[in-house]
Amino acid sequence: MRIKRTTWALPYFIFLLLFVALPLVMVLFYAFHGRDGGITLANFVRFFQTPEDLHTFVYSIEIALITTVLCLLLGYPAAWIMSNSNLSRSSITVMLFILPMWINMLIRTLATVALFDFLRAPLGEATLIFGMVYNFLPFMIYPIYNTLSKMNKSYIEAAQDLGANPVTVFTKVTVPLSMPGVLSGVLMVFMPTISTFAVAELLTMNKIKLFGTTIQENINNGMWNYGAALALIMLVIIGITMLFSDSEQEQANEAGGLI
Amino acid sequence: MAGENNIIKLENISKRYDGKTVLDNINLYIREGEFVTLLGPSGCGKTTTLRLIAGFIQPDEGRILLDGNDIAGVPPYKRPLNTVFQRYALFPHLDVYDNIAFGLKLRKTPTNEIDRRVRKALKMVAMSDYEDRDVDSLSGGQQQRVAIARALVNEPRVLLLDEPLAALDRKMREDMQLELKEMHQKLGITFIYVTHDQEEALTLSDTIVVMREGKIQQIGTPRDIYNEPVNSFVADFIGESNILDGTFIKDGLVSFIGKEFECVDTGFGENAPVDVVVRPEDVYIRRSQSGTQFSGTVKSCIFKGVHNEILVDTDEGFEMTIQDYNPFEVGEKVYMLIKPEDIQVMKKERTANILTGTVKDAGTIQLLGADFPVSCDFAAGTPVRVEVPFSSVDLMDNLDEGVISGEVHFILYKGNHYHLTVRTDDGDFLYVDTNDIWDKGDLVGIRFSDQDEIRISELQNEN
Known part of the structure; x- marks a missing residue:
């Protein structure tokens, strides 16, 4: 008997059902239920009435945005330089950028904390942002490097040929054509940074609280319904950023973006 | 060729990549308003030449002059030239209009002027209704038109075209050829066109530059190149031809395919080995013997649309390709005639492989980076000149042999044998006469047979 291709998909389907769809349904269920079991919007109302949580939420988005912008400012030139250098040398450079990711993020972050300790740098917002950028920079560099290095060099020659000097070539051709990679990179950095909490806890000695920590605290303290509502709010924010870039997504895939 | 109105001059241009010579001492003059085609097989250096003129690469030696001024240090964006790229290279993030307007916008042309010129350019390439279209949504032919419009809208002094029609199908290619020719006549600017398609070159050009392995083989009008190729490579590359070994007996008399023919060529010496080219349409084929020069048997006859292509085995054992409007039966006895003015005699580039090496011992000479078993009387260490006839080089299927x-x-077919050019692994060239059939790109083992035919002489030490 021939096994149909759909049969092979069955284990994945079960996996997705159990570990993606079901938890989402549960998040939805808890978020819209009170502790007494009735359907309610109280969890969301409570969020908007708790200044501390609202503040953490806005602050988390702020930190995520700052991290993303810094990663872009640092990552784009790095990706551009790598894509322009010759192949053997650039693959080593790419390796060097990717290498830290071979080590678990927590261990890396703990090492960073030890380093700051050694330097007697006070742990706070600055070290938090440093740690975030350090952790997520490769996610920005790689998709941009990917689109840049796959970009047909004849576009650049065509622009030169039509009278563009090196600066104009960069702004009018290289940057627009690398946008799919930039978008991929922005999403790859923004999405995890908005929900991260371990890096924040370790690098600030719990001095600074991010939204991820708020959710974790609530769930750990048995406030499942409120925690679920907060998680849902975060999902919606991430969903909005995805929607925002949805139209570009196809191009990103074609151009070799990472997502 | 050196007139007052030369727009571009290449003087002694050489270009190397990783030690490999891509262009070898190129000298070329291009007149204002001329349609020049650089023609040759892939790897001949034609695209490199175009890229040098465009300014994307710099020559290792020599000068490029534009209107008499050296433009070595002038970057591509300051050269009054525009290129139509092989794969069009239209910007995918811009629509048709913005692609064409790209160059004008960079030059800060007023908006209404840009609008006027873009529309004019679109009209010229018959793409007026497409200005808002995404370039990805256009067919290959339409993209080609936009690429041409994008280059021409800047009113360049010279338009460079790098195999612009290579990606199009045959019918569309022929239409575009006519349109390009019309555009050239209407605009009056200089076109430099790169192609490997000899038919395209003959159709379009005022002047054809035939290139091979980084060297210019011949420069001339399409008619000159076709009727009077300077060597067997050009003859073989341009159109169909019978290329044959011959002997130039004396002025006006040449022998080939075992017969003597009157010709119009002079000055090749007496009893000198030459190459002879006869175009298939220049061999007259008859069913009756009267007035003909040689006879043969029809081997095959294929209808090619306008004419029939007939392969004839001559009674002397040579194969000739002949074109005629009338069909002939296979096996039919036929009689042929070649007129003196249709015989093109060319000096042979070489008559044997001339190599230099060192004697290792009585039975071995070091040649081409290896030890060849060749007997000789010179003392070990003597530098020698070794002359190996084409027929003394043996090619083996088995590389180890x-x-x-x-x-x-x-590969060149010479009527009764093949004349091969073999590139050794070290990059040297050996020339081989053989009856075996090989294909281009075949890997072969090389050794020498016929020791008696190999001539060895002591190399005069010039230092």
Whole structure:
């Protein structure tokens, strides 16, 4: 008997059902239920009435945005330089950028904390942002490097040929054509940074609280319904950023973006 | 050729990549308003020449002059030239209008002027209704038109075209050829066109530059190149031809395919080995013997649309390709005639492989980076000149059976044998006469047979 291709998909389907769809349904269920079991919007109302949580939420988005912008400012030139250098040398450079990711993020972050300790740098917002950028920079560099290095060099020659000097070539051709990679990179950095909490806890000695920590605290303290509502709010924010870039997504895939 | 109105001059241009010579001492003059085609097989250096003129690469030696001024240090964006790229290179993030307006916007042209010129350019390439379209949504032919409009809208002094029609199908290619020719006549600007398609070159050009392995083989009008090729490579590359070994007996008399023919060529010496080219349409084929020069048997006859292509085995054992409007039966006895003015005699580039090496011992000479078993009387260490006839080089299927190995690089059929150019692994060239059939790119083992035919002489030490 021939096994149909759909049969092979069955284990994945079960996996997705159990570990993606079901938890989402549960998040939805808890978020819209009170502790007494009735359907309610109280969890969301409570969020908007708790200044501390609202503040953490806005602050988390702020930190995520700052991290993303810094990663872009640092990552784009790095990706551009790598894509322009010759192949053997650039693959080593790419390796060097990717290498830290071979080590678990927590261990890396703990090492960073030890380093700051050694330097007697006070742990706070600055070290938090440093740690975030350090952790997520490769996610920005790689998709941009990917689109840049796959970009047909004849576009650049065509622009030169039509009278563009090196600066104009960069702004009018290289940057627009690398946008799919930039978008991929922005999403790859923004999405995890908005929900991260371990890096924040370790690098600030719990001095600074991010939204991820708020959710974790609530769930750990048995406030499942409120925690679920907060998680849902975060999902919606991430969903909005995805929607925002949805139209570009196809191009990103074609151009070799990472997502 | 050196007139007052030369717009571009290449003087002694050489270009190397990783030690490999891509262009070897190129000298070329291009007149204002001329349609020049650089023609040759892939790897001949034609695209490199175009890229040098455009300014994307710099020559290792020599000068490029524009209106008499050296433009070595002028970057591509300051040269009054525009290029139509092989794969069009239209910007995918811009629509048709913005692609064409790209160059004008960079030059800060007023908006209404840009609008006027873009529309004019679109009209010229018959793409007026497409200005808002995404370039990805256009067919290959339409993209080609936009690429041409994008280059021409800047009103360049010279338009460079790098195999612009290579990606189009045959019918569309022929239409575009006519349109390009019309555009050239209407605009009056200089076109430099790169192609490997000899038919395209003959159709379009005022002047054809035939290139091979980084060297210019011949420069001339399409008619000159076709009727009077300077060597067997050009003859073989341009159109169909019978290329044959011959002997130039004296002025006006040449012998080939075992017969003597009157010709109009003079000055090749007496009893000198030459190459002879006869175009298939220049061989007259008859069913009756009267007034003909040689006879043969029809081997095959294929209808080609306008004419029939007939392969004839002559009674002397040579194969000739002949074109005629009338069909002939296979096996039919036929009689042929070639007129003196249709025989093109060319000096042979070489008559044997001339190599230099060192004697290792009585039975071995070091040649081409290996030890060849060749007997000789010179003392060990003597530098020698070794002359190996084409027919003394043996090619082996099995690479290990050869002393060295190489790759079949170029094949020429000479009526009764093949004349091969073999590139050795070290990049040297050997020329081989053989009856065996090889294909271009075949890997072969190489050794020498017929020891008696190999002539060895002591090399005069010039230092």
